[in-house]
Structure formats: structure tokens, C-alpha cells
Amino acid sequence: xxxxxxKNQDGWKQQTLKQLAGATYCEQSQMFGKxxxxxxxxxxxxxxxxxxxxxxxxxxxxxxxxxxxxxxxLPVKVLYKGEPLVxxxxxxxxDTLAEMDLESTHDHREPQGFSGKTDKxxxxxxxxxxxxxxxxxxxxxxxxxxxxxxxxDNTYATLIVPVGTKRAAARHAHHHx
Numbered sequence: 001x002x003x004x005x006x007k008n009q010d011g012w013k014q015q016t017l018k019q020l021a022g023a024t025y026c027e028q029s030q031m032f033g034k035x036x037x038x039x040x041x042x043x044x045x046x047x048x049x050x051x052x053x054x055x056x057x058x059x060x061x062x063x064x065x066x067x068x069x070x071x072x073x074l075p076v077k078v079l080y081k082g083e084p085l086v087x088x089x090x091x092x093x094x095d096t097l098a099e100m101d102l103e104s105t106h107d108h109r110e111p112q113g114f115s116g117k118t119d120k121x122x123x124x125x126x127x128x129x130x131x132x133x134x135x136x137x138x139x140x141x142x143x144x145x146x147x148x149x150x151x152x153d154n155t156y157a158t159l160i161v162p163v164g165t166k167r168a169a170a171r172h173a174h175h176h177x
Contacts, residue, residue, distance in 0.1 A: 084122025
């Protein structure tokens with residue numbers, strides 16, 4: 001659901017520039033995410049895992065993400081409105097990597113284990129360096145049509161991929177905007 005977020009001296013509000021007094025910045029945000037859960041030990045239909053599902057901004061694994069190993073490569077295609085997104089920056093991190101620097105995670109400076117740009121086909125090879133629950137992310141930022149309403153139209157996509165069996169210790173998590 002596209003949502004306006006504007007910022008003024010008091011912080012962020014779900015409003016446009018016109019609605020929020022003293023607003024200096026506005027973005028319309030839209031977020032998409034997906035992960036795959038394998039139930040049982042039966043055969044997996046790779047076509048199901050590697051097929052786009054039609055999200056506006058989508059990370060599409062080009063092989064079974066549940067078979068990726070630490071130090072391995074997961075080729076991922078980035079689609080925006082169904083078309084390959086060229087030269088998009090894709091980042092990835094894992095819970096186990098974030099656990100190594102908890103202070104940065106609490107300050108929203110989460111360390112990244114991977115960063116790369118998509119090629120002419122919208123594909124990047126994500127390198128999953130260590131075991132953990134990997135969060136692969138991409139942002140597509142475009143100008144909003146009417147600058148008097150909002151400056152940016154930002155779309156976010158996340159793909160969660162389990163690598164190996166190691167996971168970060170469960171901790172109380174918080175999140176605020």
C-alpha cells in the first residue's frame with residue numbers, strides 16, 4: 001500500500017508536504033517482501049521459486065534459495081513493474097552478521113555482508129558469506145510526479161533466504177520509523 005511519509009522538525013508523519021506544516025522532505029513508500037518455506041522433504045518445483053509473482057518491485061531468485069550454502073552465490077533478478085532493473089544496488093546481510101555488531105543494528109547502521117549492482121539483465125550474484133538468515137534488499141527511488149505534494153516515490157523489496165542452519169540468538173527486537 002503506497003504511503004506518504006513527510007519529515008519536519010518534529011519527525012516523521014504519514015502525510016504529504018501540503019499536509020504537514022514545515023515539512024522539508026516527503027517520500028511515498030511502498031514495501032514488498034517474500035520468503036520461501038519448504039515443508040517436508042519432498043521434491044521442490046524450482047519453477048515455482050524462480051517465477052515472478054508480480055510485485056511492483058521484486059527480487060526473483062534464479063535458483064532454489066533454500067539450497068544456497070555459505071560462501072555460495074544466489075543469482076537474483078530485480079524486476080520493477082515487470083521489467084529488469086539495470087544498475088540497481090542490491091545489498092544483503094544476515095542475522096548472524098548483525099549479531100557481530102549489535103550496537104550498529106540498534107542504531108539502524110546494520111552492517112552489510114554484500115553489496116552489488118545489477119547487470120543489463122537486472123541480475124546480480126548475491127554472495128552469501130556465512131550461515132544465517134539472509135535479508136536481500138533493493139530500493140528503487142524515482143521522482144514523485146507532483147513536487148508540491150512529495151519529492152520521491154520509493155519502492156523497497158526484501159527477499160529472506162536461509163543459509164545453513166546457524167541463526168542469531170533470539171533477542172527482543174524493536175523497530176520504529
